[in-house]
Amino acid sequence: FVDIKHIPDVMTMTYDAQGGLTVGAAVPLYQIYGDANVQRVYPALRAAVHVIGGKAIQGRASLGGNLGNASPAADSIPAMMVLDGVAQVAGPNGRREVRVDAFCTAPGRSVLQPGEFIVSLHFARPAAHSGNAWERFIPRNEMDIAVVNAACALTLDGDVVTAARFSLGAVAATPLMVPLAAEALVGRPVSDATIAAAGAAAKETATPIDDMRGTVKQRKHLADVLVQRVIRAAVEHARAN
Template structure:
């Protein structure tokens, strides 16, 4: 690896000042499971300053309140999410994704904040966070702002973050009664692979009728894809497989994948239909149990 400097700031302000000063040549380090690979791989030769975010209190926050929802610091590793009983109980859709990114070792370091900032089209946690109406809390030299997760990634490995800005935390609204969520992905093996396609969904039920729903897809567009129309089509419909098939068809139609070594356009569009349907059916089951 080329020479880098390392700094370990203890406040958001210190970190954003460093990021503002160094611009493109600085990167925030959380779990490092993407960043260190990229730094070593020669694709980030312009980066010469690593700013460790793990000593900043706000980036380590895990606060759940049934009224206020969940605030998840950008540097909280996956295992701290699924080992937190209250969070696991309230947000099973988030646990689906936190427990399938990489293997045990990767989950000991990898973070959902990092997964979002890495902005890979295949980022497993991003559709799950979109389905749960997640919001990214950003700090920067000119103050704080919040961006819905579905608007955060702008192109492969590109985000809305401007010079000097950093992701501080993710916020999820409290789960409403009779709601459920699910993330499902397809990979050719049981674990440790990149999604050929993925679907993150959430539903809210009202006496057997779908009150609202959200659908989002991974690996089938330049960014994780929020398929607003698929969720909206379910509003007011009975919570049945027939209704779900309408939404999963819309998800298939919205996908605009490429053909690459992991799958063809046709295969991926088919997977979007299947994964969305199965994820919605599980989300409905979870909503009935909630």
């Protein structure tokens, strides 16, 4: 195999208040979740990468690897999707950009063409009064594959949600955007009723399967519960900003 961890472009992580965050595709996960700017500005990303594998794995595993694997249950992909992540891809025909929410095409498959690889992931600086959050449910306390995971990013004007993005993992053939949940929130004040409506929209959108980790009924219920949780956490983060 080829070890790409000696290529500077894939091993560099930078942040500035105007340009946002750029993470090389091979930057190890522990460097991402340990970064103060990631913790402060992108808590959804920090939460997701912190639970991928154990400590030893986090010394080698990366965002590029988690995205390239294109698992429907990948922990980092929903977080990257709601944060408007963009992957820079390089190959024989040069470089191009691919939105993370358009990257996965089927379980284990992506838009990458032969000879292409992910160079970096970019996340714009969120607008003022924005917040984001990520959660998952697993049977064990750690080092397990998600039964469902969920992410949310939103912006507030007072108590009114002016923008929102939601994503779910492990409830469809690919990580899934949930625009109906955003529609239930945007233009409305944050309340138990609007949060419940967004959760119900997520439950309706989810198209999971029965497998050894969970049933359709359980996963639909978890989509509802986790979306409500990430909304509350994202609102708290937005208000703190």
